[in-house]
């Protein structure tokens with residue numbers, strides 16, 4: 001089942017994945033940055049919050065807030081189910097969605113290990129001059145909860161080569177603010193761009209810190225395939241899911257160019 005980006009909805013396809021079968025999950029979900037509606041959560045299946053889970057909108061970055069919470073609980077529940085006790089999940093977000101993801105993780109007893117600030121030194125200026133220029137995103141690192149058996153490659157975090165990062169001192173413990181430029185190489189953009197495309201070097205750092213060659217990396221929202229390509233380049237197997245067939249096509253072409261089988 002690995003070495004493929006499937007064209008489909010992660011929540012609908014995830015039941016085919018066995019329990020505790022993946023070593024690392026890199027999730028870059030829709031941020032729901034477009035807008036939000038009023039909160040109206042119905043009581044139901046999950047302790048504390050619950051809610052009736054609705055199918056997500058076709059417009060992938062625009063859901064009413066209560067739908068977004070239900071969507072988040074649903075995919076995180078599947079992610080937790082398939083993650084090994086030794087595994088890690090890394091979830092991207094901004095202020096639009098990261099608070100919701102944090103609440104959903106705590107509701108599902110997924111334990112947050114660290115909150116990373118990804119500092120984007122070359123972020124786009126704020127053209128209106130009505131706000132401070134947004135220049136970071138957040139990444140939550142978590143394990144499935146219970147025994148803390150998750151892998152942490154501590155030596156790599158301390159001695160790995162992160163010379164592009166002006167905030168990382170060689171031989172010193174890695175801190176939670178990472179200076180990683182958001183620019184993409186020609187190779188990363190060769191088959192088309194995604195509006196929320198992440199640089200490959202970011203996912204490669206996540207993998208280097210918490211996985212090992214041969215592991216299986218699950219990418220629930222694959223987009224243009226950056227995290228799958230990162231996993232392949234780090235010697236991991238990957239499984240991706242993506243609803244938009246145009247992005248699936250970009251990811252397949254990128255993976256093939258990177259020599260993935």
Ligand SMILES: C[S@@+](CC[C@H](N)C(=O)[O-])C[C@H]1O[C@@H](n2cnc3c(N)ncnc32)[C@H](O)[C@@H]1O
Nearest residue numbers: 009010028194196197198221223224226242243
């Ligand atoms: C933030 S983007 C991911 C971008 C990716 N990290 C990259 O570098 O290209 C989120 C992606 O999730 C996809 N998506 C939204 N809902 C989904 C679902 N239920 N299952 C699978 N993919 C979904 C969207 O089409 C979008 O391409």
